[in-house]
Amino acid sequence: LVTYTVTEDDHDGLTIVPKSWRERALLPRMGYETILETVAERFHATEACLRRLNPDAAWPDPPAGAELVVPDVGTDAPLDASRLEVNLARKFVRAYDARGRLVAHFPCSIARLKEKRPQGETTVINAADNPVYTFDPALFIEDTEARGIDHKLIIEPGPNNPVGVAWVGLGLPGYGIHGTPLPEDIGKTESHGCIRLANWNARKLVRMVQAGMPVRFAGTTEIAP
Numbered sequence: 001l002v003t004y005t006v007t008e009d010d011h012d013g014l015t016i017v018p019k020s021w022r023e024r025a026l027l028p029r030m031g032y033e034t035i036l037e038t039v040a041e042r043f044h045a046t047e048a049c050l051r052r053l054n055p056d057a058a059w060p061d062p063p064a065g066a067e068l069v070v071p072d073v074g075t076d077a078p079l080d081a082s083r084l085e086v087n088l089a090r091k092f093v094r095a096y097d098a099r100g101r102l103v104a105h106f107p108c109s110i111a112r113l114k115e116k117r118p119q120g121e122t123t124v125i126n127a128a129d130n131p132v133y134t135f136d137p138a139l140f141i142e143d144t145e146a147r148g149i150d151h152k153l154i155i156e157p158g159p160n161n162p163v164g165v166a167w168v169g170l171g172l173p174g175y176g177i178h179g180t181p182l183p184e185d186i187g188k189t190e191s192h193g194c195i196r197l198a199n200w201n202a203r204k205l206v207r208m209v210q211a212g213m214p215v216r217f218a219g220t221t222e223i224a225p
Contacts (some may be wrong), residue, residue, distance in 0.1 A: 001053070001069050001070065001071060001072060002069075002070060002071075002072045003067050003068065003069060003070070004039060004042075004043065004067070004068045004069075004070045005065065005066070005067050005068075006035055006039070006062050006063065006064050006065065006066045006067075006068065007064055008064045010035055010038055010039075010064070011035065011061070011063075011064055013031050013032060013038070014031060014032055014033060014034065014035070014038070014061075015027065015029065015030075015031040015032070015033065016033060017030060017031075017033050017160045017181075020145060021135050021137075021143075021145055021146065021149065021153055021155075022145070022149070022153065024135075024153075024155050025135070025153040025154060025155055027155075027156060028156055029156050029157065029158045030155060030156060030157065030158030030159065030160040030161040030181070031158045031159065031160065032159055032160065033160070034060035034061055035060060035061045035062055036050060036051075036059050036060040036061070037060075037159075039068060039070060040183075041159060041183060041198075041199055041200065042070075043070040043071050043073055044071060044073045044198070044200045045070065045071050046183075046184050047184065048184075049071075050068070050070065053068075053069045053070070054068050054069055073200075077207075078104065078204045078205075078207045078208045079095075079097060079103040079104070079208065080097060080098075080103075080208060081095035081096060081097060081103055081104065081208040081209060081213065082096060082097055082098040082213065083095075083096050083213060083214045083215070083216070084096075084124070084177075084209070084213065084214070084215045084216070085215075085216050085217075085218055086108070086110075086118075086177075086195055086215065086216070086217045086218065087218050087219040088110055088117055088217060088218070088219040089218075089219030090219060091107060091108050091109065091110060091187055092105055092106060092107055092108055093105075093106045093108050093177060093195060093197065093205070094106075095205070095208055095209075103208070104204065104205070104208065106197050106198075106201040106204075106205065107186050107187050107197075107198070107201075108177075108186065108187075108195050108196060108197050109180070109185065109186050109187060109188050109190055109191050109195070109196040110191060110195060110196075111191050111192065111193045111194075112190050112191065112192075113193075116192065116193035117193070117217075118170075118172055118175055118193070118217045119217050120216075120217060121214060121215065121216045121217070122170050122171040122172050122175075122214075122215050122217075123170070123171045123211075123212055123213060123214055123215060124168055124169070124170065124171075124209050124210065124211055124212065124213040124215060125169040125170060125171050125211060126167075126168075126169040126211060127166070127167065127168045127169065127206045127209050127210075127211075128166070128167045128169075128206070129165065129166055129203070129206055130157035130158070130161075130165055130166075131157060131161070131163055131166070131167040131178075132154055132155065132156060132157055132161070133154070133155040133161050133162045133163050134152050134153070134154060134155075135149075135152060135153040135154075135155055135162070136152050137149040137150070137151075137152070137153075139174075139192065140192075159179075159181060159199055160181040161179075161181065162180075162181065163176070163178035163179060163180075163194075164178055164179015164180045164181060164196075164197075164199045164202050165179045165199045165202060165203055166178060166179050166199070166202035166203045166205065166206040167179075167202075167206070168202075168205060168206055168209055170215060174193065174194075175193060175194055175195075176194050176195070177194065177195040177196075177197065177202070177205065178194055178195070178196060178197070178202055179196070179197060179198070179199040179201075179202035179203070180196045180197070180198065180199065180202075181199075183198035183199060183200075186198050
C-alpha cells in the first residue's frame, strides 16, 4: 500500500455523465464523476475497497490535500505479445509472447447472449487509446431512448466512454476487446458481444498488441449468465 494525495486537478477533471445517449453526445469528454471513481480506477481497486481502506475519508469527493491509502500498482511497462486467447468459459483474456510464455492475464466480461459470443480464430485489425464511440441505435433495440433516435451519435473519449479508454479491433465486424466505464462489473456475462476489460487492463493490452496478431476464442459458449 502507498499514500495518494488528492489534487485540485483531480477535482477540475470531474464531470457529470448523463444516462441519456443524446446528452452524452453533447459532452466534450466522458470524464470521471467522482474522486472515488478517479482514484479507484487509477489504483486498480474497487470503490468498495477504497472505502474500506479509508473509512474516514469524505467520500465520494474528498477535498484536495486529502491523503488516501491505496494499492501500490507499480509502473512496470507491458510486455510485447504475439497472440491472444479469449476463454469464454472462464472469462479471461491471456496474452502470450513469441516463445509461448504467458505474459498477461486479464479478467473479462463476455456477451450475455450465446449467439453473440465469437468462436474460432481471428486477428487484431487495429488498436486505439482513448477512442471515440459511435452509438448506433439499431444495435440497442431493447433501449427505449435508442428506438427514438434515427441517426448515429458520436460519444467523445474518456474513462466513462462506453468502450472505456482503449479499443482493440478484431477481424469480426463490430467486435473488439475494450475497456468499460463499469470496471466492477468485469467477470459478468452482460455485454452486447464485445470482450470487456477493466480500463487499466485495456490500456495495458492496447500497448501489447499489433495489427495481424492472431486471436483465438476458446472454451464452451454454453455459459449461464
